[in-house]
Amino acid sequence: MDRTDIEHPAGLEKYPAHVQASIRSEAEVWRYGNVASALSSFETTAEWARAMNQEQRKWHAAGFWYANQLLDGSAVALVQREMGDEPNCDGHLCSPGAHCHPQPATPARQ
DSSP states (O other), X not given: OOHHXXXXXXXXXXXXXXXXXXXXXXXXXXXXXXXXXXXXXXXXXXXXXXXXXXXXXXXXHHHOOXXXXXXHXXXXXXXXXXXXXXXXXXXXXXXXXXXXXXXXXXXXXX
């Protein structure tokens, strides 16, 4: 594997920019710039998360908060979004009307 393959691995471009940034950050901080290694770990974690049910993904996502777990947290969050999981508000602070709590199109009856 040459330096280009390590820094710009095939498959990275299929992810949104914020996920690519997470993968690149992991590579820079923990893997001596090896983006291919970080991408491989991200994809392995995403496959692992796809095999879980929603409750398991929610539990694991809430536990990924150490600096060396951010890549795993990004992978699980991506899978949660792909699978249409309910928002995990235990893992962040949000308000009604936020992106994870869209307001209903019609007001609720009183």
